[in-house]
Amino acid sequence: MNKQRTAPGQKWGRLWAYVILILVAGGMVLPFLWTVSTALKTSGNALVYPPQWIPNPATLRNFATAWHRVPFGRFLLNSFYTTVAVVILQLVTCSLSAYAFARMKFPGRDQLFLLYLGTLMIPGQVVIIPNFILMRYLGWLNTYTAMILPSAFSAFGTFLLRQFFLTVPYELEEAARIDGCSRFGLYWRIILPLAKPALASLAIFTFRSQWNAFLWPLIVVNDTSKMPVQVGLSFFRGMYSVEWEVMLAGTLIALIPTLVVFALGQRFFTQGIALSGFGGR
Amino acid sequence: MKRRRRRETWEAWAFLLPNLIGFLAFTVFAVLFSLWISVHKWDLFSTPAYVGLRNFFQLIQADRDFRRVLLNTLYFVVGIVPLGTAVSLLLALICNRTLKGMTLFRTIMYLPSVSSTIAVGIVWIWLLDPQFGVLNYLLRSLGWANPPNWLGSVTWAKPSLILMHIWQYAGYYMVIFLAGLQSIPGQLYEAAELDGASKWQQFWKITLPLLSPTMFFVVVMKMIGVFNIFEQPFIMTNGGPSGSTETIVYYIYSNAFQWFNMGYASAVAWVLFIMVFALTLIQFKYQGRWVHYE
Secondary structure, three states: OOHHHHHHHHHHHHHHHHHHHHHHHHHHHHHHHHHHHHHOOOHHHHOOOOOOOOOOOOOOHHHHHHHHHOOHHHHHHHHHHHHHHHHHHHHHHHHHHHHHHHHOOOOOHHHHHHHHHHHOOOOHHHHHHHHHHHHHHHOOOOOHHHHHHHHOOOHHHHHHHHHHHHOOOHHHHHHHHHOOOOHHHHHHHHHHHHOHHHHHHHHHHHHHHHHOOOHHHHHHOOOHHHOOHHHHHHHHHHHOOOOHHHHHHHHHHHHHHHHHHHHHOHHHHHHHHHHOOOOOO | OHHHHHHHHHHHHHHHHHHHHHHHHHHHHHHHHHHHHHOEEOOOOOOOEEOOOHHHHHHHHHOHHHHHHHHHHHHHHHHHHHHHHHHHHHHHHHHOOOOOOHHHHHHHHHHHHHOOHHHHHHHHHHHOOOOOOHHHHHHHHOOOOOOOOHHHOOOOHHHHHHHHHHHHHHHHHHHHHHHHHHOOOHHHHHHHHHOOOOHHHHHHHHHHHHHHHHHHHHHHHHHHHHHOOOHHHHHHOOOOOOOOOOOHHHHHHHHHHOOOOHHHHHHHHHHHHHHHHHHHHHHHHHHHHOOOOO
8 A cells, every 4th residue: 555645544534534433422322421520419409400511619428328218238139149150050050051062963953953952032021021920939029039140141151152163173172082081071171171262252242231220120029139230220219209319329329330340341242242143254 | 972972962061051941931931920910900919800802902993092102203213313313424533533632532432332222311401401501502692592491391301302302322433333344345445436435425435335234223113212212301301291202111111010900011112122122123135235245
Protein backbone atom coordinates (compact mmCIF):
# COMPACT_ATOMS: atom_id res chain seq x y z
CA MET A 1 0.00 0.00 0.00
CA ASN A 2 1.18 3.47 -0.80
CA LYS A 3 1.35 5.10 2.57
CA GLN A 4 1.94 8.61 1.38
CA ARG A 5 -1.12 8.69 -0.82
CA THR A 6 -3.62 7.25 1.62
CA ALA A 7 -2.42 8.99 4.77
CA PRO A 8 -4.46 12.24 4.71
CA GLY A 9 -7.70 10.49 3.70
CA GLN A 10 -7.21 7.90 6.41
CA LYS A 11 -6.63 10.56 8.99
CA TRP A 12 -9.93 12.27 8.25
CA GLY A 13 -11.67 8.93 8.04
CA ARG A 14 -10.36 8.02 11.44
CA LEU A 15 -11.42 11.32 12.90
CA TRP A 16 -14.94 10.85 11.56
CA ALA A 17 -15.03 7.32 12.89
CA TYR A 18 -14.15 8.61 16.35
CA VAL A 19 -16.78 11.33 16.20
CA ILE A 20 -19.47 8.80 15.24
CA LEU A 21 -18.25 6.29 17.83
CA ILE A 22 -18.28 8.86 20.61
CA LEU A 23 -21.78 10.01 19.69
CA VAL A 24 -23.17 6.48 19.52
CA ALA A 25 -21.40 5.22 22.62
CA GLY A 26 -22.46 8.41 24.39
CA GLY A 27 -26.07 7.70 23.53
CA MET A 28 -25.76 4.13 24.78
CA VAL A 29 -24.17 5.15 28.04
CA LEU A 30 -26.34 8.22 28.67
CA PRO A 31 -29.00 6.34 30.68
CA PHE A 32 -26.29 5.05 33.02
CA LEU A 33 -24.63 8.45 33.39
CA TRP A 34 -27.96 10.07 34.11
CA THR A 35 -28.59 7.40 36.74
CA VAL A 36 -25.28 8.12 38.43
CA SER A 37 -25.97 11.82 38.31
CA THR A 38 -29.41 11.48 39.89
CA ALA A 39 -28.16 9.06 42.55
CA LEU A 40 -25.60 11.64 43.67
CA LYS A 41 -28.13 14.45 44.09
CA THR A 42 -29.80 15.75 47.18
CA SER A 43 -33.52 15.09 47.42
CA GLY A 44 -34.32 18.68 46.48
CA ASN A 45 -32.16 18.66 43.37
CA ALA A 46 -33.34 15.37 41.88
CA LEU A 47 -36.68 16.86 40.98
CA VAL A 48 -35.83 20.21 39.45
CA TYR A 49 -36.60 21.40 35.99
CA PRO A 50 -34.67 21.84 33.78
CA PRO A 51 -32.63 18.85 34.98
CA GLN A 52 -29.27 19.46 36.53
CA TRP A 53 -26.62 17.43 34.66
CA ILE A 54 -23.80 17.69 37.21
CA PRO A 55 -25.04 17.20 40.76
CA ASN A 56 -24.33 20.21 42.90
CA PRO A 57 -23.92 19.54 45.77
CA ALA A 58 -23.01 15.87 45.22
CA THR A 59 -23.71 13.43 48.00
CA LEU A 60 -23.24 9.73 48.69
CA ARG A 61 -26.04 9.76 51.23
CA ASN A 62 -28.59 8.10 48.96
CA PHE A 63 -26.48 4.96 48.78
CA ALA A 64 -26.45 4.68 52.54
CA THR A 65 -30.19 5.36 52.67
CA ALA A 66 -30.96 2.69 50.08
CA TRP A 67 -28.63 0.25 51.81
CA HIS A 68 -30.48 0.69 55.09
CA ARG A 69 -34.07 0.72 53.80
CA VAL A 70 -33.86 -2.79 52.45
CA PRO A 71 -31.09 -5.29 53.15
CA PHE A 72 -29.09 -4.71 49.97
CA GLY A 73 -26.02 -6.30 51.55
CA ARG A 74 -27.99 -9.44 52.15
CA PHE A 75 -29.47 -9.37 48.62
CA LEU A 76 -26.02 -9.07 47.08
CA LEU A 77 -24.71 -11.87 49.25
CA ASN A 78 -27.63 -14.11 48.22
CA SER A 79 -27.05 -13.33 44.56
CA PHE A 80 -23.34 -13.89 44.94
CA TYR A 81 -23.79 -17.22 46.69
CA THR A 82 -26.38 -18.64 44.28
CA THR A 83 -24.53 -17.35 41.21
CA VAL A 84 -21.15 -18.76 42.24
CA ALA A 85 -22.75 -22.08 43.14
CA VAL A 86 -24.56 -22.34 39.81
CA VAL A 87 -21.47 -21.36 37.82
CA ILE A 88 -19.29 -23.96 39.55
CA LEU A 89 -21.90 -26.70 39.34
CA GLN A 90 -22.56 -26.02 35.68
CA LEU A 91 -18.86 -26.05 34.85
CA VAL A 92 -18.51 -29.44 36.55
CA THR A 93 -21.66 -31.16 35.28
CA CYS A 94 -21.50 -29.72 31.76
CA SER A 95 -17.81 -30.40 31.20
CA LEU A 96 -18.23 -34.02 32.32
CA SER A 97 -21.20 -34.69 30.07
CA ALA A 98 -19.62 -32.73 27.22
CA TYR A 99 -16.53 -34.94 27.50
CA ALA A 100 -18.66 -38.08 27.25
CA PHE A 101 -20.47 -36.73 24.19
CA ALA A 102 -17.30 -35.52 22.50
CA ARG A 103 -14.88 -38.31 23.23
CA MET A 104 -16.53 -41.55 24.32
CA LYS A 105 -18.43 -44.23 22.47
CA PHE A 106 -21.53 -45.72 24.03
CA PRO A 107 -24.84 -47.01 22.79
CA GLY A 108 -27.49 -44.30 22.42
CA ARG A 109 -25.01 -41.46 22.46
CA ASP A 110 -26.23 -39.69 19.35
CA GLN A 111 -29.90 -40.07 20.24
CA LEU A 112 -29.29 -38.68 23.71
CA PHE A 113 -27.33 -35.77 22.30
CA LEU A 114 -30.17 -35.05 19.92
CA LEU A 115 -32.56 -35.01 22.87
CA TYR A 116 -30.28 -32.48 24.59
CA LEU A 117 -30.23 -30.32 21.49
CA GLY A 118 -33.99 -30.60 21.05
CA THR A 119 -34.65 -29.18 24.50
CA LEU A 120 -32.67 -26.04 23.68
CA MET A 121 -35.74 -24.89 21.76
CA ILE A 122 -38.08 -25.25 24.73
CA PRO A 123 -38.55 -21.92 26.48
CA GLY A 124 -38.28 -21.48 30.22
CA GLN A 125 -41.99 -20.66 30.48
CA VAL A 126 -42.93 -24.24 29.71
CA VAL A 127 -40.85 -25.76 32.50
CA ILE A 128 -41.26 -23.03 35.07
CA ILE A 129 -44.69 -24.19 36.27
CA PRO A 130 -43.87 -27.90 36.64
CA ASN A 131 -40.56 -27.06 38.29
CA PHE A 132 -42.29 -24.72 40.72
CA ILE A 133 -44.73 -27.50 41.62
CA LEU A 134 -41.82 -29.90 42.00
CA MET A 135 -40.01 -27.50 44.35
CA ARG A 136 -43.19 -27.05 46.36
CA TYR A 137 -43.72 -30.81 46.55
CA LEU A 138 -40.13 -31.31 47.74
CA GLY A 139 -40.57 -28.56 50.35
CA TRP A 140 -37.80 -26.47 48.77
CA LEU A 141 -39.71 -23.22 48.33
CA ASN A 142 -37.89 -20.34 50.00
CA THR A 143 -34.55 -22.14 49.96
CA TYR A 144 -31.27 -21.56 48.19
CA THR A 145 -31.56 -25.09 46.81
CA ALA A 146 -34.58 -24.03 44.76
CA MET A 147 -32.61 -21.17 43.26
CA ILE A 148 -29.48 -23.21 42.59
CA LEU A 149 -30.33 -26.80 41.76
CA PRO A 150 -32.61 -26.48 38.70
CA SER A 151 -30.00 -24.23 37.07
CA ALA A 152 -27.02 -26.42 37.89
CA PHE A 153 -27.42 -28.52 34.73
CA SER A 154 -27.56 -27.12 31.29
CA ALA A 155 -28.08 -28.53 27.84
CA PHE A 156 -26.66 -25.33 26.37
CA GLY A 157 -23.47 -25.61 28.45
CA THR A 158 -23.04 -29.24 27.44
CA PHE A 159 -23.45 -28.29 23.80
CA LEU A 160 -21.04 -25.35 24.03
CA LEU A 161 -18.29 -27.36 25.70
CA ARG A 162 -18.76 -30.39 23.46
CA GLN A 163 -18.22 -28.21 20.41
CA PHE A 164 -14.97 -26.97 21.91
CA PHE A 165 -13.74 -30.39 23.05
CA LEU A 166 -14.21 -31.67 19.50
CA THR A 167 -11.60 -29.17 18.32
CA VAL A 168 -8.90 -30.55 20.66
CA PRO A 169 -6.65 -32.94 18.67
CA TYR A 170 -7.08 -36.62 19.54
CA GLU A 171 -3.32 -37.24 19.44
CA LEU A 172 -2.80 -35.36 22.68
CA GLU A 173 -5.02 -37.82 24.49
CA GLU A 174 -3.60 -40.86 22.69
CA ALA A 175 -0.11 -40.04 23.93
CA ALA A 176 -1.26 -39.68 27.53
CA ARG A 177 -3.33 -42.83 27.23
CA ILE A 178 -0.33 -44.88 26.15
CA ASP A 179 1.42 -43.57 29.25
CA GLY A 180 -1.38 -45.17 31.27
CA CYS A 181 -3.53 -42.17 32.03
CA SER A 182 -7.09 -42.97 33.15
CA ARG A 183 -10.21 -41.56 31.50
CA PHE A 184 -10.72 -39.11 34.29
CA GLY A 185 -7.05 -38.18 34.07
CA LEU A 186 -7.44 -37.41 30.36
CA TYR A 187 -10.43 -35.21 31.08
CA TRP A 188 -8.85 -33.51 34.05
CA ARG A 189 -5.25 -33.08 32.92
CA ILE A 190 -5.49 -32.79 29.14
CA ILE A 191 -8.90 -31.54 28.07
CA LEU A 192 -9.83 -29.15 30.87
CA PRO A 193 -6.58 -27.14 30.82
CA LEU A 194 -6.86 -26.79 27.04
CA ALA A 195 -10.51 -25.78 27.29
CA LYS A 196 -9.94 -22.86 29.63
CA PRO A 197 -11.25 -20.23 27.16
CA ALA A 198 -14.43 -22.25 26.59
CA LEU A 199 -14.89 -22.78 30.31
CA ALA A 200 -14.40 -19.06 30.90
CA SER A 201 -17.02 -18.28 28.26
CA LEU A 202 -19.52 -20.67 29.78
CA ALA A 203 -18.77 -19.22 33.22
CA ILE A 204 -19.45 -15.69 32.07
CA PHE A 205 -22.64 -16.63 30.18
CA THR A 206 -23.91 -18.48 33.23
CA PHE A 207 -22.94 -15.61 35.48
CA ARG A 208 -24.96 -13.26 33.31
CA SER A 209 -28.10 -15.36 33.23
CA GLN A 210 -27.93 -16.34 36.90
CA TRP A 211 -27.09 -12.93 38.32
CA ASN A 212 -29.89 -11.38 36.24
CA ALA A 213 -32.40 -14.19 36.76
CA PHE A 214 -35.70 -12.76 37.86
CA LEU A 215 -38.85 -14.77 37.19
CA TRP A 216 -37.66 -18.01 38.77
CA PRO A 217 -36.38 -16.53 42.07
CA LEU A 218 -39.43 -14.25 42.13
CA ILE A 219 -41.74 -17.24 42.34
CA VAL A 220 -39.71 -19.63 44.50
CA VAL A 221 -38.53 -17.12 47.12
CA ASN A 222 -40.60 -14.60 49.03
CA ASP A 223 -38.57 -14.29 52.20
CA THR A 224 -36.50 -11.07 52.11
CA SER A 225 -33.52 -12.76 53.75
CA LYS A 226 -33.23 -15.17 50.77
CA MET A 227 -33.97 -12.77 47.92
CA PRO A 228 -31.35 -12.27 45.24
CA VAL A 229 -30.63 -8.69 44.32
CA GLN A 230 -32.89 -8.43 41.25
CA VAL A 231 -35.94 -9.58 43.18
CA GLY A 232 -34.87 -7.39 46.08
CA LEU A 233 -34.60 -4.42 43.75
CA SER A 234 -38.06 -5.02 42.37
CA PHE A 235 -39.35 -5.29 45.95
CA PHE A 236 -37.57 -2.02 46.77
CA ARG A 237 -39.15 -0.39 43.74
CA GLY A 238 -42.58 -1.49 44.94
CA MET A 239 -42.02 0.07 48.35
CA TYR A 240 -40.50 3.44 47.51
CA SER A 241 -41.45 4.89 44.20
CA VAL A 242 -41.16 8.61 44.85
CA GLU A 243 -37.63 9.22 46.02
CA TRP A 244 -35.82 8.78 42.73
CA GLU A 245 -32.36 9.62 44.03
CA VAL A 246 -32.62 6.76 46.55
CA MET A 247 -34.27 4.42 44.06
CA LEU A 248 -31.47 4.93 41.54
CA ALA A 249 -28.76 4.61 44.18
CA GLY A 250 -30.24 1.18 44.97
CA THR A 251 -30.35 0.36 41.27
CA LEU A 252 -26.68 1.21 40.93
CA ILE A 253 -25.82 -1.02 43.88
CA ALA A 254 -27.45 -3.87 41.97
CA LEU A 255 -25.83 -2.93 38.65
CA ILE A 256 -22.22 -2.36 39.64
CA PRO A 257 -21.16 -6.02 40.14
CA THR A 258 -22.32 -6.95 36.62
CA LEU A 259 -20.68 -3.96 35.04
CA VAL A 260 -17.38 -4.76 36.75
CA VAL A 261 -17.43 -8.46 35.82
CA PHE A 262 -18.20 -7.71 32.18
CA ALA A 263 -15.77 -4.86 31.82
CA LEU A 264 -13.06 -7.26 33.06
CA GLY A 265 -14.23 -10.40 31.26
CA GLN A 266 -15.31 -8.88 27.96
CA ARG A 267 -12.80 -10.96 26.00
CA PHE A 268 -14.43 -14.23 27.09
CA PHE A 269 -17.89 -12.89 26.47
CA THR A 270 -17.23 -11.99 22.84
CA GLN A 271 -15.21 -15.19 22.32
CA GLY A 272 -18.04 -17.25 23.72
CA ILE A 273 -20.50 -15.76 21.29
CA ALA A 274 -18.22 -16.67 18.41
CA LEU A 275 -17.51 -20.11 19.89
CA SER A 276 -21.08 -21.25 20.38
CA GLY A 277 -21.54 -20.94 16.64
CA PHE A 278 -23.57 -17.83 17.25
CA GLY A 279 -22.62 -15.47 14.51
CA GLY A 280 -20.49 -18.02 12.75
CA ARG A 281 -21.72 -20.00 9.82
CA MET B 1 -12.14 -55.97 23.05
CA LYS B 2 -15.73 -56.46 24.14
CA ARG B 3 -14.68 -55.96 27.71
CA ARG B 4 -12.98 -52.73 26.85
CA ARG B 5 -16.08 -51.44 25.11
CA ARG B 6 -18.27 -52.36 28.04
CA ARG B 7 -15.89 -50.55 30.32
CA GLU B 8 -16.04 -47.46 28.12
CA THR B 9 -19.84 -47.52 28.22
CA TRP B 10 -19.75 -47.67 31.99
CA GLU B 11 -17.34 -44.80 32.21
CA ALA B 12 -19.34 -42.73 29.76
CA TRP B 13 -22.46 -43.05 31.88
CA ALA B 14 -20.48 -42.06 34.94
CA PHE B 15 -19.37 -38.89 33.16
CA LEU B 16 -22.89 -38.19 32.00
CA LEU B 17 -24.70 -38.96 35.21
CA PRO B 18 -24.39 -35.67 37.14
CA ASN B 19 -25.75 -33.67 34.23
CA LEU B 20 -28.20 -36.30 33.09
CA ILE B 21 -29.99 -36.49 36.45
CA GLY B 22 -30.71 -32.78 36.39
CA PHE B 23 -31.58 -32.83 32.71
CA LEU B 24 -34.08 -35.63 33.23
CA ALA B 25 -35.63 -34.06 36.33
CA PHE B 26 -35.81 -30.39 35.44
CA THR B 27 -36.15 -30.57 31.68
CA VAL B 28 -37.47 -33.90 30.39
CA PHE B 29 -39.74 -34.66 33.31
CA ALA B 30 -40.78 -31.01 33.54
CA VAL B 31 -41.85 -30.95 29.89
CA LEU B 32 -43.93 -34.12 30.27
CA PHE B 33 -45.38 -32.91 33.56
CA SER B 34 -46.25 -29.60 31.96
CA LEU B 35 -48.19 -31.40 29.21
CA TRP B 36 -50.07 -33.31 31.89
CA ILE B 37 -50.85 -30.13 33.82
CA SER B 38 -52.12 -28.42 30.68
CA VAL B 39 -54.99 -30.90 30.32
CA HIS B 40 -56.05 -30.45 33.94
CA LYS B 41 -57.77 -27.82 36.02
CA TRP B 42 -55.59 -27.36 39.06
CA ASP B 43 -55.26 -24.61 41.65
CA LEU B 44 -52.46 -26.43 43.56
CA PHE B 45 -54.58 -26.83 46.69
CA SER B 46 -57.32 -29.19 45.53
CA THR B 47 -56.88 -32.34 43.47
CA PRO B 48 -56.29 -31.77 39.76
CA ALA B 49 -59.33 -32.46 37.56
CA TYR B 50 -58.89 -33.81 34.05
CA VAL B 51 -60.47 -31.48 31.49
CA GLY B 52 -59.04 -32.77 28.23
CA LEU B 53 -58.30 -30.06 25.71
CA ARG B 54 -60.78 -27.64 27.23
CA ASN B 55 -58.05 -25.23 28.37
CA PHE B 56 -56.80 -24.99 24.81
CA PHE B 57 -60.26 -24.48 23.31
CA GLN B 58 -61.10 -21.85 25.86
CA LEU B 59 -57.83 -20.10 25.14
CA ILE B 60 -58.13 -20.05 21.38
CA GLN B 61 -61.86 -19.51 21.01
CA ALA B 62 -63.19 -17.57 23.95
CA ASP B 63 -60.44 -15.82 25.87
CA ARG B 64 -60.45 -12.14 24.96
CA ASP B 65 -57.60 -11.42 27.37
CA PHE B 66 -55.44 -13.93 25.60
CA ARG B 67 -56.24 -12.29 22.28
CA ARG B 68 -55.19 -8.95 23.75
CA VAL B 69 -51.87 -10.19 25.18
CA LEU B 70 -51.19 -12.04 21.94
CA LEU B 71 -51.71 -8.88 19.90
CA ASN B 72 -49.56 -6.89 22.32
CA THR B 73 -46.78 -9.46 21.99
CA LEU B 74 -47.03 -9.44 18.20
CA TYR B 75 -46.84 -5.64 18.28
CA PHE B 76 -43.55 -5.96 20.18
CA VAL B 77 -42.21 -8.58 17.77
CA VAL B 78 -43.03 -6.46 14.73
CA GLY B 79 -41.75 -3.31 16.40
CA ILE B 80 -38.51 -4.73 17.74
CA VAL B 81 -37.20 -7.44 15.41
CA PRO B 82 -36.64 -5.52 12.12
CA LEU B 83 -35.63 -2.23 13.71
CA GLY B 84 -33.46 -3.86 16.38
CA THR B 85 -31.67 -5.97 13.77
CA ALA B 86 -30.97 -2.90 11.65
CA VAL B 87 -29.64 -0.95 14.64
CA SER B 88 -27.33 -3.80 15.68
CA LEU B 89 -26.03 -4.15 12.13
CA LEU B 90 -25.37 -0.44 11.97
CA LEU B 91 -23.46 -0.56 15.27
CA ALA B 92 -21.42 -3.50 14.01
CA LEU B 93 -20.51 -1.65 10.81
CA ILE B 94 -19.42 1.34 12.88
CA CYS B 95 -17.36 -0.82 15.22
CA ASN B 96 -15.82 -3.06 12.58
CA ARG B 97 -12.49 -1.24 12.28
CA THR B 98 -9.21 -1.42 14.04
CA LEU B 99 -8.91 1.78 15.98
CA LYS B 100 -7.29 2.56 19.26
CA GLY B 101 -9.80 2.23 22.08
CA MET B 102 -12.26 0.18 20.02
CA THR B 103 -12.53 -2.47 22.74
CA LEU B 104 -13.73 0.22 25.11
CA PHE B 105 -16.40 1.40 22.67
CA ARG B 106 -17.62 -2.13 22.03
CA THR B 107 -17.74 -2.85 25.76
CA ILE B 108 -19.80 0.28 26.37
CA MET B 109 -22.22 -0.76 23.66
CA TYR B 110 -22.93 -4.21 25.00
CA LEU B 111 -23.02 -3.28 28.69
CA PRO B 112 -26.79 -2.61 28.65
CA SER B 113 -27.40 -6.14 27.39
CA VAL B 114 -25.54 -7.76 30.26
CA SER B 115 -27.19 -5.57 32.87
CA SER B 116 -30.32 -6.88 34.53
CA THR B 117 -33.57 -5.87 32.92
CA ILE B 118 -34.99 -5.00 36.32
CA ALA B 119 -32.23 -2.46 36.92
CA VAL B 120 -32.24 -0.91 33.45
CA GLY B 121 -36.03 -0.97 33.52
CA ILE B 122 -36.00 1.25 36.60
CA VAL B 123 -33.43 3.51 34.92
CA TRP B 124 -35.76 3.88 31.94
CA ILE B 125 -38.81 4.69 34.03
CA TRP B 126 -36.80 7.64 35.24
CA LEU B 127 -35.59 8.61 31.77
CA LEU B 128 -39.15 8.47 30.47
CA ASP B 129 -40.67 10.36 33.38
CA PRO B 130 -43.14 12.81 31.79
CA GLN B 131 -42.21 15.69 34.06
CA PHE B 132 -38.56 15.32 35.04
CA GLY B 133 -37.33 12.76 32.50
CA VAL B 134 -34.36 13.50 30.29
CA LEU B 135 -36.16 12.40 27.14
CA ASN B 136 -38.98 14.88 27.54
CA TYR B 137 -36.50 17.56 28.52
CA LEU B 138 -34.68 17.01 25.23
CA LEU B 139 -37.92 16.93 23.26
CA ARG B 140 -39.08 20.14 24.87
CA SER B 141 -35.79 21.84 24.03
CA LEU B 142 -36.30 20.70 20.45
CA GLY B 143 -39.61 22.50 20.42
CA TRP B 144 -42.18 19.81 21.24
CA ALA B 145 -44.19 21.70 23.84
CA ASN B 146 -46.26 18.78 25.11
CA PRO B 147 -44.27 15.55 24.79
CA PRO B 148 -46.15 12.35 25.62
CA ASN B 149 -46.58 10.76 29.01
CA TRP B 150 -44.66 7.73 27.73
CA LEU B 151 -45.31 4.83 30.07
CA GLY B 152 -48.58 6.30 31.26
CA SER B 153 -50.17 6.51 27.84
CA VAL B 154 -51.96 3.69 26.04
CA THR B 155 -50.58 4.96 22.72
CA TRP B 156 -46.98 5.46 23.80
CA ALA B 157 -46.32 2.73 26.37
CA LYS B 158 -45.60 0.07 23.75
CA PRO B 159 -43.26 2.26 21.67
CA SER B 160 -41.47 3.18 24.92
CA LEU B 161 -40.81 -0.47 25.73
CA ILE B 162 -39.72 -1.06 22.14
CA LEU B 163 -37.23 1.79 22.35
CA MET B 164 -35.87 0.51 25.65
CA HIS B 165 -35.62 -3.08 24.37
CA ILE B 166 -33.74 -2.04 21.23
CA TRP B 167 -31.35 0.04 23.29
CA GLN B 168 -30.78 -2.81 25.74
CA TYR B 169 -29.97 -5.55 23.23
CA ALA B 170 -28.40 -3.54 20.38
CA GLY B 171 -24.89 -4.24 21.64
CA TYR B 172 -25.42 -7.95 22.16
CA TYR B 173 -26.47 -8.59 18.57
CA MET B 174 -23.77 -6.19 17.46
CA VAL B 175 -21.19 -8.64 18.85
CA ILE B 176 -22.79 -11.41 16.78
CA PHE B 177 -22.78 -9.27 13.65
CA LEU B 178 -19.14 -8.36 14.29
CA ALA B 179 -18.21 -12.04 14.34
CA GLY B 180 -20.04 -12.43 11.03
CA LEU B 181 -18.37 -9.37 9.50
CA GLN B 182 -14.95 -10.57 10.49
CA SER B 183 -15.47 -13.87 8.72
CA ILE B 184 -15.93 -12.11 5.36
CA PRO B 185 -12.62 -12.43 3.47
CA GLY B 186 -10.91 -9.06 2.98
CA GLN B 187 -9.81 -9.95 -0.56
CA LEU B 188 -13.40 -9.62 -1.74
CA TYR B 189 -13.38 -5.94 -0.87
CA GLU B 190 -9.95 -5.44 -2.39
CA ALA B 191 -11.10 -7.02 -5.63
CA ALA B 192 -14.28 -4.92 -5.65
CA GLU B 193 -12.24 -1.80 -5.05
CA LEU B 194 -10.03 -2.61 -8.02
CA ASP B 195 -13.16 -2.99 -10.13
CA GLY B 196 -14.17 0.49 -9.04
CA ALA B 197 -17.10 -0.49 -6.80
CA SER B 198 -18.15 2.23 -4.36
CA LYS B 199 -18.45 1.57 -0.62
CA TRP B 200 -22.21 1.62 -1.01
CA GLN B 201 -22.10 -1.02 -3.76
CA GLN B 202 -19.69 -3.10 -1.70
CA PHE B 203 -22.14 -3.07 1.18
CA TRP B 204 -25.09 -4.23 -0.92
CA LYS B 205 -23.21 -6.71 -3.12
CA ILE B 206 -20.69 -8.19 -0.68
CA THR B 207 -21.38 -7.42 2.96
CA LEU B 208 -25.11 -7.95 3.04
CA PRO B 209 -25.27 -11.24 1.07
CA LEU B 210 -22.33 -12.73 2.96
CA LEU B 211 -23.80 -11.57 6.24
CA SER B 212 -27.22 -13.03 5.53
CA PRO B 213 -26.65 -16.26 7.53
CA THR B 214 -25.72 -14.15 10.56
CA MET B 215 -28.71 -11.93 9.96
CA PHE B 216 -30.96 -14.96 9.75
CA PHE B 217 -29.63 -16.19 13.06
CA VAL B 218 -30.10 -12.77 14.69
CA VAL B 219 -33.66 -12.45 13.40
CA VAL B 220 -34.62 -15.90 14.67
CA MET B 221 -33.01 -15.37 18.10
CA LYS B 222 -34.54 -11.92 18.47
CA MET B 223 -37.95 -13.19 17.51
CA ILE B 224 -37.79 -15.99 20.07
CA GLY B 225 -36.54 -13.52 22.69
CA VAL B 226 -39.24 -10.92 22.07
CA PHE B 227 -42.04 -13.50 22.10
CA ASN B 228 -40.90 -14.30 25.63
CA ILE B 229 -40.76 -10.69 26.79
CA PHE B 230 -41.82 -10.32 30.42
CA GLU B 231 -39.48 -8.40 32.70
CA GLN B 232 -39.79 -5.04 30.90
CA PRO B 233 -43.57 -4.76 31.29
CA PHE B 234 -43.41 -6.34 34.75
CA ILE B 235 -41.08 -3.73 36.22
CA MET B 236 -41.91 -0.73 34.03
CA THR B 237 -45.67 -0.74 33.54
CA ASN B 238 -47.16 -3.71 35.40
CA GLY B 239 -48.71 -4.57 32.07
CA GLY B 240 -50.56 -1.26 31.94
CA PRO B 241 -51.90 1.24 31.21
CA SER B 242 -55.18 -0.67 30.79
CA GLY B 243 -53.35 -3.86 29.89
CA SER B 244 -51.73 -2.34 26.82
CA THR B 245 -48.28 -3.77 27.57
CA GLU B 246 -49.34 -7.09 29.04
CA THR B 247 -47.57 -9.88 27.13
CA ILE B 248 -48.15 -13.61 26.79
CA VAL B 249 -45.53 -14.52 29.38
CA TYR B 250 -46.98 -11.92 31.73
CA TYR B 251 -50.33 -13.62 31.25
CA ILE B 252 -48.76 -17.00 32.05
CA TYR B 253 -47.24 -15.51 35.19
CA SER B 254 -50.53 -13.96 36.33
CA ASN B 255 -52.50 -17.10 35.64
CA ALA B 256 -50.07 -19.41 37.38
CA PHE B 257 -48.74 -17.40 40.28
CA GLN B 258 -51.43 -14.85 41.04
CA TRP B 259 -54.63 -16.71 40.24
CA PHE B 260 -53.26 -20.25 40.57
CA ASN B 261 -54.74 -21.53 37.32
CA MET B 262 -51.87 -23.95 36.80
CA GLY B 263 -53.55 -25.92 34.02
CA TYR B 264 -54.64 -22.88 32.08
CA ALA B 265 -51.23 -21.20 32.46
CA SER B 266 -49.50 -24.33 31.18
CA ALA B 267 -51.82 -24.41 28.19
CA VAL B 268 -50.88 -20.80 27.41
CA ALA B 269 -47.20 -21.72 27.70
CA TRP B 270 -47.64 -24.56 25.20
CA VAL B 271 -49.56 -22.41 22.77
CA LEU B 272 -46.77 -19.85 22.97
CA PHE B 273 -44.14 -22.52 22.40
CA ILE B 274 -45.98 -24.05 19.45
CA MET B 275 -46.48 -20.65 17.89
CA VAL B 276 -42.82 -19.67 18.20
CA PHE B 277 -41.71 -23.09 17.04
CA ALA B 278 -43.94 -22.90 13.96
CA LEU B 279 -42.72 -19.41 13.11
CA THR B 280 -39.12 -20.54 13.48
CA LEU B 281 -39.75 -23.50 11.17
CA ILE B 282 -41.37 -21.21 8.60
CA GLN B 283 -38.35 -18.93 8.74
CA PHE B 284 -36.04 -21.90 8.23
CA LYS B 285 -38.15 -23.07 5.32
CA TYR B 286 -38.11 -19.74 3.52
CA GLN B 287 -34.56 -18.74 4.35
CA GLY B 288 -33.45 -19.90 0.88
CA ARG B 289 -35.12 -16.82 -0.56
CA TRP B 290 -32.72 -14.42 1.06
CA VAL B 291 -30.00 -16.27 2.98
CA HIS B 292 -26.87 -17.15 1.00
CA TYR B 293 -24.67 -19.95 2.24
CA GLU B 294 -21.42 -20.46 0.43
